[in-house]
Amino acid sequence: xxxxxQIPSHQIIDMGQxxxxxxxxxxxxxxxxxxxxxxxxxxxxxxxxxxxxxxxKSKLFKDQFSVExxxxxxxxxxxxxxxxxxxxxxxxxxxxxxxxxxxxGTRLLVL
Amino acid sequence: GDSVxxxxxxxxxxxxxxxxxxxxxxxxxxxxxxxFWYVRYPGEGLQLLLKVITAGQKGSSRGFxxxxxxxxxSFHLQKASVxxxxxxxxxxxxxxxxxxNNKLTFGQGTVLSVIP
Numbered sequence: 667x668x669x670x671x672q673i674p675s676h677q678i679i680d681m682g683q684x685x686x687x688x689x690x691x692x693x694x695x696x697x698x699x700x701x702x703x704x705x706x707x708x709x710x711x712x713x714x715x716x717x718x719x720x721x722x723k724s725k726l727f728k729d730q731f732s733v734e735x736x737x738x739x740x741x742x743x744x745x746x747x748x749x750x751x752x753x754x755x756x757x758x759x760x761x762x763x764x765x766x767x768x769x770x771g772t773r774l775l776v777l
Numbered sequence: 778g779d780s781v782x783x784x785x786x787x788x789x790x791x792x793x794x795x796x797x798x799x800x801x802x803x804x805x806x807x808x809x810x811x812x813f814w815y816v817r818y819p820g821e822g823l824q825l826l827l828k829v830i831t832a833g834q835k836g837s838s839r840g841f842x843x844x845x846x847x848x849x850x851s852f853h854l855q856k857a858s859v860x861x862x863x864x865x866x867x868x869x870x871x872x873x874x875x876x877x878n879n880k881l882t883f884g885q886g887t888v889l890s891v892i893p
Contacts, residue, residue, distance in 0.1 A: 667824065697878050709868070711880040721878050757823065764811060764830070764872065764879060768823035 668692040672758050672769035673740075680777055684746035687772045689758030691741055698741045699759040699766060700733065702726060709757065715741065748776045779804045783869045783884035790859050790891055798854040798887045800843075800869035810871040812845055812852040813881065818865045826854075826867070861891045 671690040700712040713723040735741040759766040783800040804810040811830040827836035832847035872879040
């Protein structure tokens with residue numbers, strides 16, 4: 667089936683630094699999403715993105731978070747500055763309609 | 778807010794036996810949500826197993842079935858005879874809109890272990 671790729675698979679970073687998580691979505695998809703899963707907890711919606719704009723974001727999408735997809739390249743999630751509570755696995759997804767296709771996740775550890 | 782509750786923790790089933798993973802939901806919007814089962818096999822990303830967007834309908838895939846029961850607000854996942862290759866983490870999820878630009882609300886996941 668369609669594949670979504672995420673780079674890197676793991677990232678360790680010091681608190682206060684900036685991190686960018688990269689997602690390579692399915693090529694003809696139009697809608698893009700980020701989800702966050704803290705160890706032992708449910709996967710939770712962060713944000714969705716369409717036509718260059720954030721359409722909806724949850725309360726987990728703090729002011730330190732931003733997303734973009736410049737010129738149809740990677741769909742990125744940037745966290746600046748990072749905090750300890752940002753440690754989690756971040757999943758990217760893309761869709762053409764209602765079926766979302768997920769990447770394998772980026773495991774972020776903030777020290 | 779919207780929520781999904783599914784069978785907690787780990788379920789262990791012997792090969793060729795039947796399986797049921799319970800899922801109930803609560804949705805605050807008018808109308809009925811779309812319901813999904815996603816699966817994550819060891820070492821792989823989350824993938825769609827089946828979906829049903831019409832209340833009362835049944836979805837099926839790879840021998841799994843789930844019926845959208847709007848009266849009971851349930852979407853239980855069933856399989857008559859499991860195989861070792863079904864060992865994975867299963868997630869029930871809902872969304873409130875059709876088309877793109879929707880968000881999924883997930884259950885906590887159920888780890889299925891099938892023993893030979």
